[in-house]
Amino acid sequence: MRCRVCTSRAAVEVRRHNAAFCRDHFIDHVVRQVERTIHEFDMFDHTDRLVIGVSGGKDSLALWDILHRLGYRCEGIYLDLGIDAYSTESGEYIERFVKERDLILRVVDLQDAYGFTIPQAAESTRRSPCSACGLSKRYILNEEALKGGYDALVMGHNLDDEAATLFSNVLNWSVEYLARQKVVLPASDGLVKKVKPLVRVAERETAAYAVLSGIDYEVEECPMVAGNTVNRMKEWMALLEHRSPGVTQHFLGGFYKVGSFDAAPPVLRSCESCGRPTTGERCAFCRLQELATRS
Amino acid sequence: MRCRVCTSRAAVEVRRHNAAFCRDHFIDHVVRQVERTIHEFDMFDHTDRLVIGVSGGKDSLALWDILHRLGYRCEGIYLDLGIDAYSTESGEYIERFVKERDLILRVVDLQDAYGFTIPQAAESTRRSPCSACGLSKRYILNEEALKGGYDALVMGHNLDDEAATLFSNVLNWSVEYLARQKVVLPASDGLVKKVKPLVRVAERETAAYAVLSGIDYEVEECPMVAGNTVNRMKEWMALLEHRSPGVTQHFLGGFYKVGSFDAAPPVLRSCESCGRPTTGERCAFCRLQELATRS
Numbered sequence: 001m002r003c004r005v006c007t008s009r010a011a012v013e014v015r016r017h018n019a020a021f022c023r024d025h026f027i028d029h030v031v032r033q034v035e036r037t038i039h040e041f042d043m044f045d046h047t048d049r050l051v052i053g054v055s056g057g058k059d060s061l062a063l064w065d066i067l068h069r070l071g072y073r074c075e076g077i078y079l080d081l082g083i084d085a086y087s088t089e090s091g092e093y094i095e096r097f098v099k100e101r102d103l104i105l106r107v108v109d110l111q112d113a114y115g116f117t118i119p120q121a122a123e124s125t126r127r128s129p130c131s132a133c134g135l136s137k138r139y140i141l142n143e144e145a146l147k148g149g150y151d152a153l154v155m156g157h158n159l160d161d162e163a164a165t166l167f168s169n170v171l172n173w174s175v176e177y178l179a180r181q182k183v184v185l186p187a188s189d190g191l192v193k194k195v196k197p198l199v200r201v202a203e204r205e206t207a208a209y210a211v212l213s214g215i216d217y218e219v220e221e222c223p224m225v226a227g228n229t230v231n232r233m234k235e236w237m238a239l240l241e242h243r244s245p246g247v248t249q250h251f252l253g254g255f256y257k258v259g260s261f262d263a264a265p266p267v268l269r270s271c272e273s274c275g276r277p278t279t280g281e282r283c284a285f286c287r288l289q290e291l292a293t294r295s
Numbered sequence: 296m297r298c299r300v301c302t303s304r305a306a307v308e309v310r311r312h313n314a315a316f317c318r319d320h321f322i323d324h325v326v327r328q329v330e331r332t333i334h335e336f337d338m339f340d341h342t343d344r345l346v347i348g349v350s351g352g353k354d355s356l357a358l359w360d361i362l363h364r365l366g367y368r369c370e371g372i373y374l375d376l377g378i379d380a381y382s383t384e385s386g387e388y389i390e391r392f393v394k395e396r397d398l399i400l401r402v403v404d405l406q407d408a409y410g411f412t413i414p415q416a417a418e419s420t421r422r423s424p425c426s427a428c429g430l431s432k433r434y435i436l437n438e439e440a441l442k443g444g445y446d447a448l449v450m451g452h453n454l455d456d457e458a459a460t461l462f463s464n465v466l467n468w469s470v471e472y473l474a475r476q477k478v479v480l481p482a483s484d485g486l487v488k489k490v491k492p493l494v495r496v497a498e499r500e501t502a503a504y505a506v507l508s509g510i511d512y513e514v515e516e517c518p519m520v521a522g523n524t525v526n527r528m529k530e531w532m533a534l535l536e537h538r539s540p541g542v543t544q545h546f547l548g549g550f551y552k553v554g555s556f557d558a559a560p561p562v563l564r565s566c567e568s569c570g571r572p573t574t575g576e577r578c579a580f581c582r583l584q585e586l587a588t589r590s
Binding site for chain 2: 240
């Protein structure tokens with residue numbers, strides 16, 4: 001196989017684009033996909049101060065690298081979840097990445113700042129580890145982005161992540177979740193603007209990008225991920241994608257275009273503990289924190 | 296395994312209901328699922344004159360048998376598609392079924408009545424055989440139901456058929472198709488009321504029902520079905536159902552409940568050839584017929 005651009009020997013095949021690329025043109029291709037997404041959804045511009053939530057995995061580090069290449073002003077936040085060696089190692093990958101590129105990173109240690117770890121939260125609540133983790137990440141990344149006065153919080157969800165979440169929401173016809181599943185969530189009182197510039201890049205493409213760009217990342221999956229619903233949906237979508245290359249992007253892109261789930265936004269008030277927006281009296285994070293720190 | 300009702304030896308397991316049944320109680324279970332669907336969606340009552348489109352396969356014959364058991368007044372229409380031995384055999388299964396039960400059947404021969412067969416239509420148009428067949432069936436069954444003055448046209452689509460179609464429509468976000476995918480399509484000018492009482496019964500359950508009820512049906516798949524999209528979707532949904540029994544019904548049932556695709560109905564006018572409702576000048580069936588009978 002030959003590179004679509006320069007006809008030299010190809011390093012990566014992208015079946016859903018019916019194309020192959022050499023190392024340099026593949027990197028270029030991915031960077032342009034991200035740039036196109038940023039422009040198409042009017043996500044941010046070069047005057048904005050951005051912050052990206054980084055986990056140490058391929059997606060967030062690849063995306064940070066791409067934003068850096070494109071000249072955006074983007075800092076990082078790493079939330080140490082307290083998942084033993086996995087969290088320590090993930091933090092080390094990020095530290096190396098940041099040093100090599102002279103980037104700015106904030107680190108929040110869940111145990112130090114909030115008094116619990118994800119394994120503790122999973123044990124002391126009825127939530128699955130992934131649910132406790134997702135809730136904590138959403139809350140704390142928003143908190144840090146607001147404190148830092150950033151214009152937008154950037155998330156590294158890739159095409160497969162978003163399509164699998166969409167798929168799960170459609171299987172359940174969760175109209176509220178479908179209404180909130182947007183590529184740009186505008187800022188509102190107590191909530192920072194949130195954007196997902198990686199939704200046009202498939203998981204294997206971010207992995208290839210990271211490898212070919214020399215980004216060293218945490219390849220191990222989180223040890224607590226067993227039974228994760230989105231992962232199950234991903235495996236299932238991968239079977240369909242294998243038979244019909246492009247169907248995943250067609251499905252996700254079609255959803256963004258249709259946008260017919262504009263359910264009435266929930267009525268929000270201030271959490272009586274932390275003051276952040278919530279639908280109940282106390283927000284889900286404060287309730288999680290109370291249970292996880294009780295013992 | 297033991298029957299859930301009488302604890303005698305079970306003949307059929309229904310994993311998605313976490314149940315097993317002996318022959319008689321399985322038949323009873325399926326009949327009750329159909330009865331429940333008829334009532335829940337207020338499809339028809341015992342005073343209505345019904346007509347069912349029968350293909351000679353398990354679904355339509357099982358459904359006709361169930362409606363007969365439940366005491367509904369239901370006649371049948373068989374459309375001979377002209378697919379060689381397959382159509383001849385299918386017709387013979389229906390004839391036997393009808394004789395045994397002393398039911399009334401109308402037979403329409405596509406070649407005699409409209410001058411073409413499905414293989415001819417597929418050859419002379421750009422449509423796939425399944426698309427030409429679906430279009431012809433929809434048109435002619437509606438036509439016959441109107442001519443016969445029936446109150447409703449009953450279709451034998453089962454749970455897996457409907458879920459696979461829904462799935463395909465969702466993958467493409469075909470909002471118009473989603474808006475029309477209903478379990479009851481009310482009558483309108485030139486269109487008979489259409490109902491699908493089998494949407495709570497899975498494909499393997501209608502097959503088991505037919506076998507256990509002694510219904511002899513065409514087990515061969517149509518020889519022209521290769522590449523059918525809905526079949527591909529069915530295979531794919533079956534993988535998910537295998538891992539999460541009940542997900543197919545959850546998906547389809549949730550869609551009926553949400554019903555949020557009430558797109559504006561298309562503006563219809565009368566086809567300049569046949570006078571039936573269409574969005575263009577001539578309806579798709581008249582155009583198909585013209586091409587298929589040209590040579």
